[in-house]
Each structure stands twice: as structure tokens, then as C-alpha cells.
Amino acid sequence: MDSRGGQVEGDEPDGESLPELLRSWRSRTDPRAIMGLAASGRRSKGLTQRDVARLTGVSERWYGALERGNEAKYSADFLDRLSSALRLSPAERRALYLRAVGRPPALASTPDVDAATDVDEVLLQQFLDNQSPAPAFAADLAWNVISYNEPLLDWFPWAAYQANQMRWALLEPEAREHLVNWEQDWARPFLGQIRYERAHHPKSEALRQLERDILAGSPAARQMWDRREMVEHSHGALRRLRIPYHQGREVAVRIVALRPMRSDLLRVIVLLEGRHGSDAV
Template structure:
């Protein structure tokens, strides 16, 4: 495992990857810190994997790592076998975004026009299907088979990045899952997301019993502590939108709230 991951990192060109600063580097390839940022985990967590340490590495993380390192199908299979002792599941997961009627070019133009505010779009099951460049500066992992909710619950780093994780982020996310499941009971992607979150997170199972239901987080003030801000806590106002033609797509814009940040 150590030799494989070092080899895969060394062949990557950081200048070709959005969200990474490539100037001033003394050597080619990605550092462990780069890969950690691109996959949404801590450098310590990724370093443990590269050292061959055994841990409960999620399929979501391994898939993001495979995408970030541009692994071939054979290399992805090798990664799974080395990391968790089994091959990856067949790529047959339900795609909630398949039925979304959206003009992708128009959506991308809208997202780009939100700069400098980070903005992204997800399908009904919170799979990221579009983003602008500022979003990648804040969350580089969003470009790699990302699912917003899986990351929030299944990656340890999320609890450090999402301030007041349980009250402000985890419980509202679970409430939104319950809300969407009630309105789309036959949606396979939502059902699978619920199952994976509850199976992989004891905290989620405990909070799920509260039976809270939340429609959306539009207008909510939340706080982040991410590497892009060098550890500084930043308050953001969440703007959540849905096109009039479809409730299978959501667009999120994160507006930095200076007043909220000053109050921290």
C-alpha cells in the first residue's frame, strides 16, 4: 500500500487540479496534505492509510481517493483490496440526478456568476453535480464523486470543519433526509443514502430516533473551520434554491457573513 499510494501521488500534476496552489513547489506530484484536502479527510487520517494502518475506510472515501488520483479500474480494485480486503462494489448505485431536467450549461453559468461566493448544485440525494471555482477552494473534495451528506457523517474531518456539528449540521441533514424520503418514498438513491448513513454512523442512528423533519436550511447561519481560512472560524449564510421546474435539484450558495464571524 505505501509504495502504491506514493507512486500514484507522484504521477499527478498539481497545476492541473482546481483548488490546489502549485506555485513555489520544489517537486512534482501531490503531497499527503494535497490528497487529504482533495478527499476531505485529515492529513493524519490519509497518512495512516498510506502507512498501511487498518481502519474503517468508507467506500465513499475510497472512491473519492480513486477519482482524485485518477486511478484506473484495476488500480481502484487494488486500492480496495489493500485498504479493506475486498473489491469495490459494482457501479450500479441509483442515480437520483438522472431524472433531473436541467440545462447543464445554464446551471454552470449560474454557479459561476455567484463568485466570489462558493456555490454548488446537488441532486435529490445530495450528490454534487455542479460547482464553481470558489467552492473548490473551500472544499476541494467536492470534485471527486462527492456526496455532501455522506462526507458530513462518514468522514472524521467533517466534525472539525463543520462547527457545532451535531446541532447545526448533522441533525438538520437527517431532518432533510426524512423530509425528502417522505416526499419521494420510491426514490432508491434516497433510500440507499439513509441506509448508508445509519449503518456507518452511530451518532446518526442516535439522532435519527428524534424523528425530526426539516425542509431546508435556507437562510440559516452556520460556521465553518476549514483549511482555506487557515483555521479561522467563518460564519456563512446558507442560500438554498430549487428550480421552479423540478424539486429533484437543489442549488446552495454560501454567503460569508462578516457580522456573524465577528460575533464568534
């Protein structure tokens, strides 16, 4: 069990019921970390049932029935929205699925995902958790996020539901607002990394599909792709963010990119916050 009461990745949930878990997770979630929720005038520090219902797109009555233990056919889409709203860790998301639908969440559905099978998942999660307060995550060859620590979820809530780093950065409209100097500092280097990995792993269907999806979904990406730039990695790069977690304040981050010695199909990213306009971290 981890320090927040969740299970270690791979363990089954303990004897607590789903309503007990939901109430506990809801009460610990800080509304100030969620854009659009008023934090003043509240009687308690956590989220209300109304907050969670609003964040997950269901009625307050429907969500209240869930916390009372009423059984229903919960979709993966709803459970992922709930995981994101409650800022659940990967282990807690697994416990939610097991309690709600009797099975763990499915793996990423990207075709022919090149998984790093020789990596100890528990050790990897411990490494990521130990990077706190710096956000950190691990992604596979095609940039599917497979594990992350709690600060990463505070900064980027989209990571909670089988997210893909490149699809978010290059296709989601909010990314252009959150990634400062989006085209020059983020989009072009990211596209260069995709081209680099495509050249080194030409048989990867996951990378091939990632390229197709991004070029089909973004005219801007198609124009930048024609520059034929190639970038090996982002390690050491200093970039700027403007995300809701920092309440609109622009922050500089140093990107630390690592690969485990046992696999070149996995990358680990740590974001070290620095001073704006400075190379210091």
C-alpha cells in the first residue's frame, strides 16, 4: 500500500468497499487544483458530490447513487473520467475498475504497442514516486503514458486515462495554450522525435499509426512535418509552460529524459521546475 492509501501496482484492492474508497478519494482532492471550481466558501477541503458529477458529466443524483453502492454498467469512458477528476494514481485506478466492474483497466489499445516487457513495474513506479515534487512519467516507444507520479497528474490531468503524450501535445487545442511557444519549442521538436523513432523502428505499427493520426488530425503538423526535421530526444531542453495548476503563471522546466538500461523501448521523463528566462533549475 502506498502513502496515500492506494494499493501497490499489481495488488488487488483491500477490503474497503467502492463507496468508502470514493468518499476517501473525493475528500482528499483539492478543488483549488481543478480549473473552474470555486474554492472559497466551502465547508470542507475536498470535492463535493456535485463537483464530481459536474467533472464526470453525470447528474448529482446518479453519482450519489454510485457512492451509495448502487450497481450499474459503468463504462470505461466514465471510469476514466472519474479517475481523472479524483486524481487517482495508476494503482487506485486499477482498484476503481476492480470494484466497479470486476476487472482491471484495459491496456492501451494502440495497435502493436511496442511494450518494454523487461521492466519491473513496481520498481518503475517507486522511481517515479521518488521524483516528487517534480512531475515524472514513463511512456512506451509510441509515447503512450504507462505510469506516472502524483505531481504529473496535478500538472497534466489528461495523463490519467491511457493518454498519449504526442497526441495530446499535437492534437488537443488546450496544448497550444499550455505549451508556451507551441510551434517552435514543442511541436517541431516532438514531430522531429517521431520522425527519428520511425526511422529507427520502421516496422513499428504503433509509431506508424501515431504518425498517421497526427498528420490526419492537424494541418499545422502536416506543414511542419514537411520540413523533414529529425530530433533524437528532448533531454536537457528548457521549455515553458502555462497550465491551470500554476494558476496561469508561466514557469520554465528543464526536461530530463532517461531510458532504462534493460530496454530502449521505454522512456522516462522528469520535469524540473526552474526560474523563468533562466537556465537554472
